[in-house]
Amino acid sequence: MDISKASAKARELVERVEAFICEEVIPYEKDPRNHGHGPSEDLVRELRARARAAGLLAPQLPKEWGGYGLSHTETAAVFRASGYSPLGPVAMNIMAPDEGNMHLLEKVATVEQKERFLRPLADGTARSAFLMTEPDGGAGSDPSMMKTVAVERDGEWIISGRKWLITGAEGASVGIIMAKTGDKATMFLIDMETPGMQIERILDTIDNSMPGGHAVINLVDVRVPADQVLGAVDEGFKYAQVRLAPARLTHCMRWWGTAKRSHDIASRYACNRQAFGKALVEHEGVGFMLADNEIELKQAELMIDWCASVLDDGKLGTVESSMAKVAVSEALFRVVDRCVQVLGGLGVTRDTVVEQAFREIRAFRIYDGPSEVHRWSLAKGVKHRYKDRTATAANPA
The missing domain is CATH 2.40.110.10 (Butyryl-CoA Dehydrogenase, subunit A, domain 2)
Known part of the structure; x- marks a missing residue:
């Protein structure tokens, strides 16, 4: 990922997270404690202990809660790196729903409530x-x-x-x-x-x-x-938006990393697997799919960063987060779908993480609001902006 324009703090964190995920988290993906209903409590504790030792537990939180006080833009770079393994966000204590709940508590809870309910979440000792x-x-x-x-x-x-x-x-x-x-x-x-x-x-x-x-x-x-x-x-409906608008975006960040991992796996396979006298990547049907992946991963990254910058400017970003949720979830699903296709039979097995990525990102298109609901909400905004225009403006010659 391109982090050349990120702050020095974010670049250093991203490099540490990338190393942590590859060296310490990915080996746990085949652990039998990582089962059909998610990683077990024992596995979560073990992963978080490793993240704590590496100084990478809940880095997005304010410093008083043990984090690095990252901006939304810095968080985007770090969270994308964490998602390179589906277990990465769990290990780093930045997975849903805890990450969104910590954000809401930090914004809304009283001092006493924070000590009782936020503190153990921030410490990674509770879910x-x-x-x-x-x-x-x-x-x-x-x-x-x-x-x-x-x-x-x-x-x-x-x-x-x-x-x-x-x-x-x-x-x-x-x-x-x-x-x-x-x-x-x-x-x-x-x-x-x-x-x-x-x-x-x-x-x-x-x-x-x-x-x-x-x-x-x-x-x-x-x-x-x-x-x-x-x-x-x-005031519950208002607070729901305080939580959900940033949470939609952090989902995009995390699953971007998983889609990138899938693309890396499919690309390596296509460059080394031979068929009909040449590498798969040299066949246009495969090479073009991987090219489209490169395009959509970059578009999704730019959408995430744009939305994060809106939040950094102090805006709630409900409209922007809806746009990002639709665009990124659907783009990432197309990416992993192509990866399954490139891998062929291997893509539908659990020998690689691509099969899980396909399932996870398919679900992502539904939770935190399905694409159709976000499109409907955005369409209401179009109606509001244009319904009072004059006939001439609405129907230009």
Whole structure:
């Protein structure tokens, strides 16, 4: 990756991360503890111990929380390097949902809440879950459909409902629950061992890179003290955007690294595999696919960096992050799809990481908002900007 224009701090970090991923993390990819529902807790602890020793744990956090205080642009370079292995972000404690939850807590939580809930996440000694998505016609891409309800009673809140696709819930100690409070929504911080928090099952999903998998959770009269409201009551939808806009972008950063790894594997294979008297790369059908990969990886990198610069300028970047989520997720999927094709039979085996990359990035096109929802949101912006134009302006000669 081109880091020539990055700060000296970012360049040094990227070089360290690249070495760490290649030398210490990639060898764990075949570890039996890396299974169908993500890396086990034991494997997560072992990987994070290595990252901690290398000084690479949660580098994006402010210095007071053990990080390097990176800008979004610097974070982009470091996160892309981390994603060269699907286990890299887990090792470095920058994987979803923890990375997004730490960002939200750092922005919204009280001093006391940060010490209780953020500190162990930043230290890499705890994991977290974000409980928003619901089954049975509840909240998904349309959060206004939320059915989980929180009712205030005698100085505490009682939460009831059902959540699903809750990443990392099994094994997590910290949870952020989003629930309806009247016609609005509020976020609550919770210990995942609180009575009434019932993990119904762990779903079998196409992806398996995130510790704890994706769970279905029943919330049965879960009692939350008033001092565990995150931010202000009724401001949950606003805080969701504080979390989700940057989180969409950091997903793009991490999966870019995985797509680049897949491209490297496919390119080496194509340059060394012979067929019909010459290397595969010399056949236009293969060479052009790899050329298209080079183009789309660079376009995705530029899109990520542009969006990161918007965030660095102090803007929330909801529109920009939607654009990046659509463009990058779909481009990276085309990249890994071509890699599978170039590798042929090898590409559908687990002898390389390309097969996992294909599955993971296919799922990425759905979570944090499917492409169609982001396009719909962007189209509403087009309508808003152009609906009041005069007939002449709207229909130029």
